[in-house]
Amino acid sequence: MRCDLSLYLVTDAALCAKAGLEATVEAAVKGGVTLVQLRDKHASDESMIAQAQRLKALLAGTGVPLIINDRLNVAVASQADGLHVGQSDTAVLEARQALGPQAIIGLSINTLEQLHNAPVALLDYVGLGPVFATVSKQDHAQPIGFDGLATLASACPLPSVAIGGLKAQHATQVRAAGANGLAVISAICGQPDPYQAALAFRAP
Numbered sequence: 001m002r003c004d005l006s007l008y009l010v011t012d013a014a015l016c017a018k019a020g021l022e023a024t025v026e027a028a029v030k031g032g033v034t035l036v037q038l039r040d041k042h043a044s045d046e047s048m049i050a051q052a053q054r055l056k057a058l059l060a061g062t063g064v065p066l067i068i069n070d071r072l073n074v075a076v077a078s079q080a081d082g083l084h085v086g087q088s089d090t091a092v093l094e095a096r097q098a099l100g101p102q103a104i105i106g107l108s109i110n111t112l113e114q115l116h117n118a119p120v121a122l123l124d125y126v127g128l129g130p131v132f133a134t135v136s137k138q139d140h141a142q143p144i145g146f147d148g149l150a151t152l153a154s155a156c157p158l159p160s161v162a163i164g165g166l167k168a169q170h171a172t173q174v175r176a177a178g179a180n181g182l183a184v185i186s187a188i189c190g191q192p193d194p195y196q197a198a199l200a201f202r203a204p
């Protein structure tokens with residue numbers, strides 16, 4: 001596997017505003033986060049590129065890759081390690097052609113039909129969800145629950161990460177459903193102690 005999906009932190013600038021995005025990411029990585037996605041629906045491209053470059057510098061030497069949400073131009077300009085796209089975002093083929101064979105590219109999946117239509121040869125992982133309803137994504141799809149997660153994970157030829165409303169107490173059930181890891185925003189971003197919040201996801 002090209003990346004470790006065990007504990008995937010997706011950032012939220014507003015939730016991290018008090019402690020600071022970099023301080024939150026640094027603490028969370030010390031606590032066990034294995035992959036970081038920079039997600040900001042409101043920032044300009046320029047400010048997101050600058051933020052990505054700061055995070056890249058912070059993550060250098062940790063072995064934790066930096067993935068960019070949605071914006072292929074930001075991933076290219078910041079020389080990030082990869083891109084995560086949804087069903088309505090930049091096509092995976094365009095992303096792969098622009099970023100090259102070494103880039104980590106992920107795609108969101110909510111249904112078996114989306115999974116069957118996914119260009120698996122061009123992808124490194126899929127995000128399966130939302131498992132539960134969440135306020136962190138306004139327009140999220142129908143929650144799939146643990147049963148839906150197990151159905152998708154067992155049909156999935158790629159490594160997968162579960163997302164949506166997940167907390168540390170769900171880690172065992174997520175792994176039992178067959179996903180390789182958990183992706184979270186609010187369970188780490190905006191928590192009083194992001195280091196402890198990440199530590200809580202550790203497998204027993």
Ligand SMILES: Cc1ncc(COP(=O)(O)OP(=O)(O)O)c(N)n1
Binds near residue numbers: 084
């Ligand atoms: C790991 C992971 N999985 C799913 C998503 C959701 O992507 P998308 O459907 O494009 O929604 P937005 O995040 O762009 O609102 C994700 N970001 N990360």
Ligand SMILES: Cc1nc(C(=O)O)sc1CCOP(=O)(O)O
Binds near residue numbers: 131134141
């Ligand atoms: C960014 C995102 N994508 C989802 C999907 O189902 O594709 S759910 C989600 C938000 C996850 O945030 P939290 O951990 O706070 O619930």
Ligand SMILES: [Mg+2]
Binds near residue numbers: 069084086
């Ligand atoms: Mg998207």
